[in-house]
Amino acid sequence: MIQYRILCFFLFVFISTFAQVKEDKAVDDLNVKALKTYPSNSREAIQLLQKAEKIAKSKNLQLSLAYTYNNRGIVTRVIGDYPKAIDYSKMALSLTKDELIVASSHNNIGACQRNLGLFEASLRSFLAALKIYDAKKDFLNQAIINNNLGLVYKSLGVIEKAKTYHQRAIEAYQKLNHKKGLSEAYNNLAIVYVEEDNLEQALSYFKKSLDFEIQLNDKRGMAESFNNVGGVYYYLEQTDSAVIYFNKALKTEYSNRNFAGLASSYNNIGDVHLYKEDYNAAKKCFDSAFFYANKSKSSFDIENTLNYYAMLYEAKNDYKMASEFYKKKGVFQDSIQKLSNVKQLQELETKYQTAKKDTEIAKNRAELAENELKIKQKNTIIFGSLGFAFVLGLLGYLLYNQQKIKNNQLIKEVELKAALVKIETQNKLQEQRLQISRDLHDNIGSQLTFIISSIDNLKYFDIAKEKLVSKFDNISGFTKNTITELRDTIWAMNKNAISVEDLQIRITNFIDNAQLATHGISFDFSIEDSVNAAHEFSSVEGMNIYRIIQESVNNAVKYANASQIKILLKQENNKMIFSIKDNGIGFSESEIELGNGLNNMKKRALELNANFKIISEKEKGTTVLIEKEIS
CATH class of the missing domain: 1.20.5 (Single alpha-helices involved in coiled-coils or other helix-helix interfaces)
Incomplete structure (x- = not known):
C-alpha cells in the first residue's frame, strides 16, 4: 500500500538556545546559517556544521561543540540516517548539561527511535524533553513535543489520543503564527484520518500542509507533502493525479539527497504500476526503493519494500518467489527484534576475552616469579x-x-x-x-x-x-485478544529484566486501550513517590505481575458493574504492593465458584512468591492486592 511519510518535527535549537551559546561568535553564526539552510540544501548545511565543529574543537569549546553535534544530528535525521543521527545527539548529551541542548537532543533521539520502530524508548525520550520545556514554559517547543507524542501514540494504535496531541499542537502553533509547525501538525493529523479511512478529510489536511511548505520553500517538507497528497489520490482511484504528485516528490527528494524519502517515493510509484499491472516498471521502482532503503538503514522502508516484492510476484502468479520474499520479510522483522540480544552477547564476549587475557597475564607473572626463585637458589648453591x-x-x-x-x-x-x-x-x-x-x-x-x-x-x-x-x-475479537497476549509475552521474552518504569508504560498503554473500549468507567493508575522506579524484576516476574493486573481489570470491567477502577503501586520498606480496586457490586468469596481467571491469578502469585489477597464485600466493591518482597 502507499506509504505516507510521517513528519517528526525537529526542535529549533537556534531559537531556544542561541542566546545562551556565547562561547564563540564564528561557531554560533555557522550553526544559525546551517539551520536556516538545511530545509532547502542539506549538503551545504552539513559543510557549515563541519566548519563549526573544527573551530569548536581547536578552541576546546565544549558547549559550542555540544550545540554543533546536536544540530548535526538534526540534519542527519532529516536525510534519513537515523542511527548516525542518534550518535551525534548522544555525543551532545555527553558534553553538556545545558537544559535547552539536552531537551533538543532528547527530542531528536526520540524522533529517530520512532522511525526505527523503538516506540517505548521514543516515548521516554520525548517525555524527558517535555519535562524541561514545561518547567521553562517554552510554548513553542511544548507544541513540538505534543506533535511528536501524537506520532508515537498513532504508532501504538491509540488513535484518539494521537488526535488529541496533534490538535493541541495545531492550537498552539496558530497562537504563535508558526507556519512550519502548522504544516507538520496538519500533515500528521491527516495521516491519522487516513488510518480511519476518512480520505476526504485527510486530503484537505494534506493540502493545507503542502500550502505552508510551498510558502516556506522547504524542499524536504514539499517532497513529503507531494507524496502524501499523491497517496490519497491513489486511494481515491485517481491514479493520474497520484503519479503527478509522486513524481514531484521524487524530483525534490533527489535534490535533497534524502535516501529514506527516495525509497518511499519509488515504492509509491511502483505501487501505482503494480495497480495498473505494469509489472516491469513496478519492479524497477521497487529495486530503486530497496537500494535507497538500505542506504538510509530505515527498517520501515526495508520491510515495506520486501512486502512490495512479494505482492509483485504474487500478482505475476510466481508464488515461489512471492513466498521467498515473505520469508525474507519475516527474517528481517526477527532480526530487528534480536538486535538488542546480539549487542548483549557481544558485550559478554568482550568481558570473557578480557578475563581470559587477565588470567594469562597472571599465569605469566607466576612463571616469572618461579624462574626468579630458581635463579636465587642456584646462586645460593654456588656460594x-x-x-x-x-x-x-x-x-x-x-x-x-x-x-x-x-x-x-x-x-x-x-x-x-x-x-x-x-x-x-x-x-x-x-x-x-x-x-x-x-x-x-x-x-x-x-x-x-x-x-x-x-x-x-x-x-x-x-x-x-x-x-x-x-x-x-x-472470533475477530477473540483473535485480537490473542494477538495482544502474544505481543505481551514477546515483550517479556525480549527483556532480561523488567523495571518498574517498563511496567508503568505497559500498564498505561493497557489502561488507555481499556478506556477507549469501555463506556461509563473511569480508570486511574498512580505510583507513589516512595516507589523505587529503578527496581527491576525478572522477565517472568514482570510478566506475571502484568498478567494479574490485566486479569483483575478485565474481571472488574466484565462482572463488577463498576464506574471506577483504580490501580495503585506503592512501596513499604522492602515490599512492593500493587492494588487494583473497583467500586462495583462486590461478591462473597465463599458463595461463588472460583473460575479459571481467579485460579490463574493465584497460580501466578505463587510463582512470584508473593502474597495474594482478594478483599470483597457485596455492594462495597472489590480490592485485589499483590505484595512482593524485594531486596
Missing part, C-alpha cells in the same frame, strides 16, 4: 657449601612442589566455581524460558485452538447472515 647446598636444594624442591600443588588446586577451584556459576545461570535462563513457554502454550495455544474450532464449526451449521456476522465478530 654455599656442598652439604648446606644439598639441604637448601632439597628444601627448595619441596617448597616448589608444594606450591605447584597449591597452585593447581587453586586453578581447579576457580574453574569449578566458574562452571557452577555458568550452570546456575543457564538453569535460571532455562527455567524462565520454560515458564514463558508454558504461558504461551496455556494461553495462546488454547485461544488459537478455540479460534480454529469456531471456524471449523461454521461449516456444519446453516446460519443466518446476521448471526454469521456476529459469530465472525466474536
Whole structure:
C-alpha cells in the first residue's frame, strides 16, 4: 500500500538556545546559517556544521561543540540516517548539561527511535524533553513535543489520543503564527484520518500542509507533502493525479539527497504500476526503493519494500518467489527484534576475552616469579657449601612442589566455581524460558485452538447472515485478544529484566486501550513517590505481575458493574504492593465458584512468591492486592 511519510518535527535549537551559546561568535553564526539552510540544501548545511565543529574543537569549546553535534544530528535525521543521527545527539548529551541542548537532543533521539520502530524508548525520550520545556514554559517547543507524542501514540494504535496531541499542537502553533509547525501538525493529523479511512478529510489536511511548505520553500517538507497528497489520490482511484504528485516528490527528494524519502517515493510509484499491472516498471521502482532503503538503514522502508516484492510476484502468479520474499520479510522483522540480544552477547564476549587475557597475564607473572626463585637458589648453591647446598636444594624442591600443588588446586577451584556459576545461570535462563513457554502454550495455544474450532464449526451449521456476522465478530475479537497476549509475552521474552518504569508504560498503554473500549468507567493508575522506579524484576516476574493486573481489570470491567477502577503501586520498606480496586457490586468469596481467571491469578502469585489477597464485600466493591518482597 502507499506509504505516507510521517513528519517528526525537529526542535529549533537556534531559537531556544542561541542566546545562551556565547562561547564563540564564528561557531554560533555557522550553526544559525546551517539551520536556516538545511530545509532547502542539506549538503551545504552539513559543510557549515563541519566548519563549526573544527573551530569548536581547536578552541576546546565544549558547549559550542555540544550545540554543533546536536544540530548535526538534526540534519542527519532529516536525510534519513537515523542511527548516525542518534550518535551525534548522544555525543551532545555527553558534553553538556545545558537544559535547552539536552531537551533538543532528547527530542531528536526520540524522533529517530520512532522511525526505527523503538516506540517505548521514543516515548521516554520525548517525555524527558517535555519535562524541561514545561518547567521553562517554552510554548513553542511544548507544541513540538505534543506533535511528536501524537506520532508515537498513532504508532501504538491509540488513535484518539494521537488526535488529541496533534490538535493541541495545531492550537498552539496558530497562537504563535508558526507556519512550519502548522504544516507538520496538519500533515500528521491527516495521516491519522487516513488510518480511519476518512480520505476526504485527510486530503484537505494534506493540502493545507503542502500550502505552508510551498510558502516556506522547504524542499524536504514539499517532497513529503507531494507524496502524501499523491497517496490519497491513489486511494481515491485517481491514479493520474497520484503519479503527478509522486513524481514531484521524487524530483525534490533527489535534490535533497534524502535516501529514506527516495525509497518511499519509488515504492509509491511502483505501487501505482503494480495497480495498473505494469509489472516491469513496478519492479524497477521497487529495486530503486530497496537500494535507497538500505542506504538510509530505515527498517520501515526495508520491510515495506520486501512486502512490495512479494505482492509483485504474487500478482505475476510466481508464488515461489512471492513466498521467498515473505520469508525474507519475516527474517528481517526477527532480526530487528534480536538486535538488542546480539549487542548483549557481544558485550559478554568482550568481558570473557578480557578475563581470559587477565588470567594469562597472571599465569605469566607466576612463571616469572618461579624462574626468579630458581635463579636465587642456584646462586645460593654456588656460594654455599656442598652439604648446606644439598639441604637448601632439597628444601627448595619441596617448597616448589608444594606450591605447584597449591597452585593447581587453586586453578581447579576457580574453574569449578566458574562452571557452577555458568550452570546456575543457564538453569535460571532455562527455567524462565520454560515458564514463558508454558504461558504461551496455556494461553495462546488454547485461544488459537478455540479460534480454529469456531471456524471449523461454521461449516456444519446453516446460519443466518446476521448471526454469521456476529459469530465472525466474536472470533475477530477473540483473535485480537490473542494477538495482544502474544505481543505481551514477546515483550517479556525480549527483556532480561523488567523495571518498574517498563511496567508503568505497559500498564498505561493497557489502561488507555481499556478506556477507549469501555463506556461509563473511569480508570486511574498512580505510583507513589516512595516507589523505587529503578527496581527491576525478572522477565517472568514482570510478566506475571502484568498478567494479574490485566486479569483483575478485565474481571472488574466484565462482572463488577463498576464506574471506577483504580490501580495503585506503592512501596513499604522492602515490599512492593500493587492494588487494583473497583467500586462495583462486590461478591462473597465463599458463595461463588472460583473460575479459571481467579485460579490463574493465584497460580501466578505463587510463582512470584508473593502474597495474594482478594478483599470483597457485596455492594462495597472489590480490592485485589499483590505484595512482593524485594531486596
